[in-house]
Amino acid sequence: MPRIRCERCARPASHCLCALIPSLPSRTRVLVLQHPSEVGHALNTAGLAVLGLCNAELRVGERFAEETWRVPGYRACLLFPGEQARALAEMAAEAAGEPLLLVVPDGTWRKARKLLHLNPALAALPRVSLAEGMASRYRLRKAPGEGALSTIEAIAAALDELEAPRTHEALLKPFDALIEGQIAAMGEDTYRRNHLSQERRRR
Numbered sequence: 001m002p003r004i005r006c007e008r009c010a011r012p013a014s015h016c017l018c019a020l021i022p023s024l025p026s027r028t029r030v031l032v033l034q035h036p037s038e039v040g041h042a043l044n045t046a047g048l049a050v051l052g053l054c055n056a057e058l059r060v061g062e063r064f065a066e067e068t069w070r071v072p073g074y075r076a077c078l079l080f081p082g083e084q085a086r087a088l089a090e091m092a093a094e095a096a097g098e099p100l101l102l103v104v105p106d107g108t109w110r111k112a113r114k115l116l117h118l119n120p121a122l123a124a125l126p127r128v129s130l131a132e133g134m135a136s137r138y139r140l141r142k143a144p145g146e147g148a149l150s151t152i153e154a155i156a157a158a159l160d161e162l163e164a165p166r167t168h169e170a171l172l173k174p175f176d177a178l179i180e181g182q183i184a185a186m187g188e189d190t191y192r193r194n195h196l197s198q199e200r201r202r203r
Helices: 046-051 088-094 109-118 151-162 169-186 188-202
Strands: 029-034 056-060 075-079 100-106 127-129
Touching: 029 046, 029 151, 046 056, 046 151, 046 169, 075 151, 088 127, 088 151, 100 109, 100 151, 151 169
Parallel strands: 029 056, 029 100, 075 100, 075 127
Antiparallel strands: none
16 A cells, blocks of 8 residues: 655655745745656655745756746856856856846756756856865765765755855755655664765775
């Protein structure tokens, strides 16, 4: 018999995260473009990010019309690393008071790159990147490299930088609970054997 799921957070009803999801305002608008392969993934965090922000939207697909990110009153930029990527603060200063629309691809690095390949207008947006040296709390997915963050962590970090001194730490509460719940479900011994040992080997 299939487990009953919360219609809002998509978690099993017994592990609903809604009580932890905030409702945070932001001057910056966040647009998450999610690859279809991430839909329904137990550890996907983009949905939690969008639920926790008042000024955010999630679209699912592989191809998107330019109108998706051309919103009047906002300057669109792409949160994705690259040689041409600029610091968030620099982009915000250049916008001269115009709020940013932060476009965030959601998927594995390979799937995110595919979204850019299939959408040349998206790839052509000005790119911004986070400050270096950030550490992820995402202990259950192997990071592709040092400084790689989950989608919800990247969004929270970007908003912290753009809208300081306001903090968006509350956005990460359901994320932390999600990770702890998955570790509890697999058992501490299994987690230590399969994940902590891998982490030690990478160091």
